Amino acid sequence: MAPRIRVHRTWILRARLRRLRNLRALRAQRALAERRWRPRKVWSPLRRGVTFALALLLTAGVLGSVAVVASADRTVTLTVDGVQHRVHTDAARVRDVLADSHITLGAHDAVTPGLDQPVGGSDAITITRGRLLHLDVDGVQSDAWVTALTVADAARQLGYGADDFFSPAADSPLGTDPTSLVIRLPKPVTIVHDGLTQRIATTAATVGDLLKSLNIVVRTTDFLSAGAGDPLRMWEQIVIQRVKNGTVTEVVAVPFPTSTLPDPTMPSGQQRIVTVGRPGQARVVYGVSLSDGVQTVKTMLSSTLLVPPLAQVTAVGTAVVAATPLATVPGSGSATSAPAAAGSALQAADHPSQAPTPSTSRPPSTTPRPSAGPRPTPTTKPATPTPATPKPATPKPATPKPVTPTPKAVTPTPRPATPTPKPPTPTPKPAGALNWDALAMCESSGNWSINTGNGYYGGLQFNLSTWLSYGGGAYAARPDLATKAQQIAVATVLYNARGRAPWPYCGQFL
Structure with missing residues (x-):
């Protein structure tokens, strides 16, 4: 019985599907029949014109909106310090483009084109940030702002040439942080060395850097007119002398x-x-x-x-030579020696009738002549004196003539002869009583090891020849190298031989 029930149910389902299909086909036939037999609507010309106008307006609005949108959305190439960016914007000016891109400009930044310039569809905007440079130009400090990306570009903006020295190097990039830049200008200098004279223009900072760049070696014993660490100056002349000791x-x-x-x-x-x-x-x-x-x-x-x-x-x-006694000639009023008086008397007897002429006669001398006393002993000098051979001072007696003089009744007034006093001869002190400290104080301010380079050495200021001649070489090569006692020992030998003569002025303090 079970199979029969299953077949019955299947038959029912099939029947229902057939009826559904038939119903649908019936409905379609009815709708088709209705469309075929429905009356057609007739459009009036006015209605057609309005409809066409509305369609055109709608089409134009759509196309305009598309065009506006297309024109507002543009692409701009934005370059900041060499880095490029593509920006889509609808801004009309450069200032607005930068504002839309959230870019803030500094006081020393450069923008190309200007901020108020319009922006086209294919425009490019370039921004270069300002750089602060701490300049050191040949030791002169200053600050400058540039909009360069490298040291070479900054030098060109500041007016410096490619031959100048830059530190950092010319091809070094510049960051946005402050940068210290050293610039040295070429300086003409002259170098004289080893028989050569070189005239060059250099950007070296110091004399030592210049000599190093030219491979000129200066030894410690050589003479250099300027210090190795001295800065170079314009038109400076540097002299190097090779010194050998x-x-x-x-x-x-x-x-x-x-x-x-x-x-x-x-x-x-x-x-x-x-x-x-x-x-x-x-x-x-x-x-x-x-x-x-x-x-x-x-x-x-x-x-x-x-x-x-x-x-x-x-x-x-x-x-001391004894003085000859003087006599007074009668009638002359002057004192002369006895032989001379006798000769005068005899000569007067030979010519009794001849009187003296007033124009040629001299009045009697009232000043007595000095007697021929002893001469003072000359002070000998350290140099070798020239021996002088004095003539004998013995007067020759006059030979009287055998005539009879006629005496006159005149009473002679004899005057005593005044002998020239002899200067006292200084008595040398014994060597043990000499004040060598006082002599040294006068000669060298008491410095027994002084050597000023004037050729005299030690506290008593010996010269080398005297020091060696009187035995100083047994103590030291020079007096200033000997002790005080050794210098006094040599000075004692010198004093015994020459007295105070080696110390013309300071010897008085001995």
């Missing part, structure tokens, strides 16, 4: 010292050489400096006595 050994003559010896057997003022002086020899080592081959400095380093000098001894007469 060395030693030179020479054999020099040592002058002989002189001394005097009092001789009581000779008249005062006469001298004679007892011992002839002979110079010695010394080996002296000098330190020399040569600048470009020319000697500029010569300094004595050491001295060795090879042959000691022989001192020259001169005898000086100290004997």
Whole structure:
């Protein structure tokens, strides 16, 4: 029974589907029949014209809206510091485009084209940010704003050339942060070295940088007219002298010292050489400096006595010659020697009738003549004196003629002869009583190791020849290198031989 029920149900479903299909087809046939037999509507000309006009207006509005939208949406190329951006905007001016792009301009920024210029469909807007530069031009500090992207562009904007020196380099980019820029202009300088003279234009900062760029080596002993760290100046002349130091050994003559010896057997003022002086020899080592081959400095380093000098001894007469007594000639009123008075009397007797002429006769002298007393002892100098041979001062007696003089009744008034006083001879002090400190205070302000370079050394200001001649070489090469006691020992030997003569002025303090 179950299968029969299933078939019955299937038959029912099929029947219902057939009826549904038939119903649909019936309805379609009815609708078609109605359209075929429905009466047609007739359009009037006015209605047709209005309908056509409305259609045209609608079409024009749609097309205008499309055109406006198309014209408002444009693409602009925006370049900021070399970086490009494509911007879609409907702004009409450059200022509005930048505002739509949220770009804020600074006081030193540059915009091309101007802010109030209109924007076209294919326009490009270029923005360059301002850069602050801290300039150092040959040591002069200043600030400047530029709109350049590299150092070279900034130099061109500031008016500097490609031959100038820039630090950072010319091809370095510039950021928006402040940048320090060092600029050095070419300077004409002259360099004199090794026999050459070079004239160049350089952008070196210092003298040392210039010499390094030219591969000129300056040794520590060489002379450089300017310091290596000194900045270069316009038209500066730099001189380099090659200095060589060395030693030179020479054999020099040592002058002989002189001394005097009092001789009581000779008249005062006469001298004679007892011992002839002979110079010695010394080996002296000098330190020399040569600048470009020319000697500029010569300094004595050491001295060795090879042959000691022989001192020259001169005898000086100290004997006093007795004065000749004076006599008064009768009637003359003057005092003369006795032989001269006798000769005058005899001459008057030969010519008794001849009287003296008033125009040629002289009045009697009222000033007595000085007697021929002893001459003062001359002070000997350190140099070798020239021995003077004085003439004997013995007057020749007049030979009287055998005539008889006619005496006159005149009472002579004799005048005593006034002898010239002899200057006192200073008595030398013994060596132990000498004040060497006072002498040193006068000569060198008490500095026993002084060496000023004037050729005199030590507290007593010995010269080298005197120091070596009197045995100073046994103590030191120079007096200033010896001790105070050694200098006094040599000075004592010198004082015993020559007295105060080696110290013409300061010897009075001894």
